[in-house]
Amino acid sequence: MARTRPKMQDYKTVLAGKCPFGGDRIGGTMGTPPTLADWYPDRLRVELLARSAPSANPLGADFDYPAAFAKIDLATLKDEIKGFLTSSVDWWPSDYGNYGPQMIRMAWHSAGSYRIADGRGGAGEALQRFAPIESWWDNGNIDKSRRLLWPIKAKYGASLSWADLIVLTGTCALEIMGFPTYGFAGGREDAWIADDATYWGPEVWDPHHIESFDSMTMRDKRWRGQNGDADYDLEQPLAASNQSLIYVNPEGPYGKGDPAASARDIRITFTRMAMNDEETVALIAGGHAFGKSHGMVPPDRIGAPPEMAPVEAMGLGWHNPEGTGNAEFTMTNGIEGSWTQDPTRWDNSYLENLFGHEWEQTRSPAGSLQWTPVDRQAPRTPDAHIPGKTHALMMMTSDIALKVDPVYRPICERFLTDFDYFTEQFSKAWYKLTHRDMGPRERYIGPEATIAPDLLWQDPIPERDHALIDAGDVAALKQAIGATGLSVSDLSYTALSAALPYRDSDKRGGANGARLALAPQKDWEINARTRPVIDALQGVKAEFDGKAAGGKRVSLADLIVLGGVVAVERAAADAGHAVDVPFTAGRRDTTDALTDADSFEWLRPVVDGFRNYTDPHFAEVTAGRVAPEQLFLDKAALLRLSVPEWAALTGGLRVLGANWDGGDAGVFTDRRETLTNDFFVHVTSMDHVWAKTDEAGHRFAVNDRASGEKRFDATRYDLIFGANNQLRAVSEVYAAVDGQERFVRDFVAAWDKLMTADLFGEARAHRIG
Known part of the structure; x- marks a missing residue:
């Protein structure tokens, strides 16, 4: 049947209200069609493994940022930054004629998003430039700080990442105000897309009301118990107490001005950010020695954050319609005032003021709760912009918390009586805050990178003090490992267990250091299989070290990985x-003394789909809100695996028999310890029927469709490779x-990627085979 061309008015009818990008979506906004998450909120978002695709990087895959940064004259760059810090521009004037305090805040908030549970956040990729972090209320007006730095960034171009510039500027700001820092290390590479x-x-x-941070939806859904109860805790892996905050609500939980309750929030959130009590006090007391808080305009007068601002705002948010919109009219978190009499000089006046006065609650011009000295004769602080004008000192509820908490108070009192000690502890804490997510010292670049000694939080590994093994030694060691009689399953499992703790978010974990043989990893239930293997490999090491010529020795870390090589080649x-x-030599062994067990x-791991492991307390830890395969996907993302790498590794590990308990779940083969594609053959076969064997739906039987006979056992970690369409x-x-040859090739490549993920710089140079 011939199709009739519609009349012009029919085109108008067809197009009326029909934006080609989904602008007619009910309840949506222009350009926001329903997403897969809208339609299927519980689906496994496998596509997240492709978010770091090289195509997003305008510098190209071959650009060597560490080499480019190393060519910068750091002293000259720091001089340029310091010169800028004591300048001012009309469109965003500097408080007290010094941009230093606001740049400290920028660097602090960039680094302070770090959380220890999964290593995400932190300054490492300058994700502060993108949604959602750039538009959090707590980052109000930090967009101005970065825009002020653009001339310096533009001058150095690709050789200076935003991530390094943000941290370096905060460090320079401390130095120009008289604070002795621990130095600065570069090497942080920028991300190029938002972290979704x-x-x-x-x-x-x-976007406007700080009060809403403590609504039932935003606060209570992430907290367990009541503030002060024994079970009071924050949902894992979160660190911030509320949505859109870096740490805690400065007005206290629910904005009620309760210092004791605020102290409990502070302790939990700062611990989640890898800080102990002394480091927490040092950071708060040290950071609040500088600058001021801004709260001159009610929040409902302030415009939308950058991600929601109109296009003519050109990426800047929080438009302030009052007065000039800046200087004495500035609005950020709603609290107004300074903690000290000289906000651009390092001294101990913050603690002197906190403990030297009694404080009473009052309200800022924006309506936020804050504290002021009861004594009206107390020292005053100068206005940041109007000569001759002064104001009462200010404290936040989160400051008063340090005074009332029974643990924080004695730390403050020591800092108050020993300013040199306080200075040292703040210096260390700032260095840790801004470098915590960089990983091993091999990633540190620049002339100041080695100023500070090795610190425990850097997971130090001693330098190699012996000659390196070569190809001949590797061949001999492979024969010695084979002679131990260790199975393919046990050797591959042990190498896997050494490498899997690695996470690319903060470059922690991995086989280097041989921490699998040290507490706490050696005592984890999931690692019980590795203990006899490590004992046997220690024997191989002792024999080799005793006979090797030329001062050669082999590390246990290298032997563990080499054992995996032997297993995969044999299979x-x-x-x-x-x-x-492939095998890369040169890993070193560390010690218990250099390992922060806590x-x-x-x-x-709470779950480990690679080893088919689920912690017995998984449901309790996650409150039943997370399917175990979601955490399996999350681990694959932390390893920076692609979808094919994730699939190939899992399928190969199953046929190798690399389950944590040595069991048969997911071992879809009659040729165990043989590197076949049998896992994939069976997970895609229509000859099978899959049936739950437990009420929770974590365990399954794989039955023959025709006979009903049981063929295999399986878990959710196995089934997703047939159930999820992208993985299938x-x-x-x-x-x-x-597929068999392709699978073997891809498995070997993914295995090598996992085994070398924690090697950086020179450590990658010793490739053998």
Whole structure:
């Protein structure tokens, strides 16, 4: 039947209200069609593994940022930054003629988003430039700080990342105001797309009202128990007490001005950000020695944040319609005033004022709760812009918290009586805050990178003090490992267990250091299988070290990984594939004394789909809100695996028998310890019927469709590779008649990527095979 061309008025009818980008979406806004998350909120977002695609990077995959940064004359760059800090421009004047305090805030908030549970956040990728972080209320007007720095960034171009510039500027700001820092290390590379993968907690967006931070939706959904109860705690892996904040509400929980309750929030959030009590006090007391807070205009008068601002705002948010919109009219968090009499000089007046006066609650011009001295004769602080004008000193509820808390108070009192000690502790804490997420010292670049000694939070590994093994030694060691009689399953499992704790978010964990043999990792339930293997490898190491010539020794870390190489090569050979698995030598062994056991406890897996493990307390830890495969995906993301790498690794590990308990779940093969594509053949087969064997839906039986006979056991971690359409698409590639060779090739490449993920710089240079 011929199609009739519609009349012009029919086109108008068709197009009326029909934006081609979904602008007619009911309840939506222009350009926001329904998303997959809208339609299927519980779906496994496998596409998140592609968010770091090289195509997003305008510098290209071959650009070597560390080498480019190393060529910068750091002293000259710091002089330029310091010169800028004591300048001022009309469109955004500097308080007290010094941009230093607001740049400290910029760097602090960039680094302070770090959380120890999963290593996400922090200054490392300058994610402060993108949504959602740039538009959090707590980051109000930090967009102006970065825009002020643009001339310096433009001058140095690709050789100076935003991530490094933000931290360096905050450090320079401290130095020009008389504070001795621990120095600065560069090497942070920028992200190029917004982070839409990190879970920052339950969110309901209201860009204007700080009061809404403590609504039932925004606060209570992330907290367990009541403030002060024994079970009072914050949802994992979150660190900030409220949506859109970096740390805590400065007015106290629910904005009620309760200092004791504020102290409890502070302790939990700063601990989640890897700070102990002394570091917490040092950061708060040290940071509040500078600058002021801004709260001259009610929040409902302030415009939308950058991500919601009109296009003519050109990426700047929080438009203030009052007066000049800046200077004495500035609005950020709603609290107004300074903590000290000289806000651009390092001294101990913050603590002197906090403990030298009694404080009473009052309100800022914006209506926010704050504190002022009861004594009207107390010293006053100068206005940041109007000569001759002064104001009463100010404290926040979160400041008074340090005075009333029984643990924080004696720390403050020591700092108050020993200013040199306070200075040292703030210097260390600032250095930790701004470098915590950089990972090992090998990533530190620049002439100041080695000013500070190795610190425990850097997970130090001693330098190698012996000659490195070569290809001949590797061949001999592989024979020695084979002679131990250790199985493919046990060798591969041990190497896997050493490497898997790595997370690219803060570059912690991994095989280097051989921490698998140290507390706490050696005592984790999931690592019980590795203990006899490590004992056997220690014997191989002792024999080699005793006989090797030329001062050569082999590290246990290298031997653990080499054992995995032996296992994979043997399994591939048994499947009919002669492969040489790459091996990089040069890992070193660390010690118990250089391992912060408490800190490494955060790397203990709750679930580990690679090893088919679920912690018995998983449902309790997650309150039943998270499916285990979501955390499996999250771990793949932390390892920076692609979808094919994730699939290939999992399928290979199953046929190798690398389950944590040595069990058969997901081992869809009759040729165990042989590197076949059998896992994918069976996970995609329609000859099977899959049935739950537990009420929770974590365990399954794989039954023959025709006979009903049980063939295999499985978990959710296995089924997703057939149930999720994106993962099934990859599984089908490996399961097809031409998939076996491709699978072996991809598994070996993914295995090598995992084993070398924690090696940086020179450590990657010793490639053998």
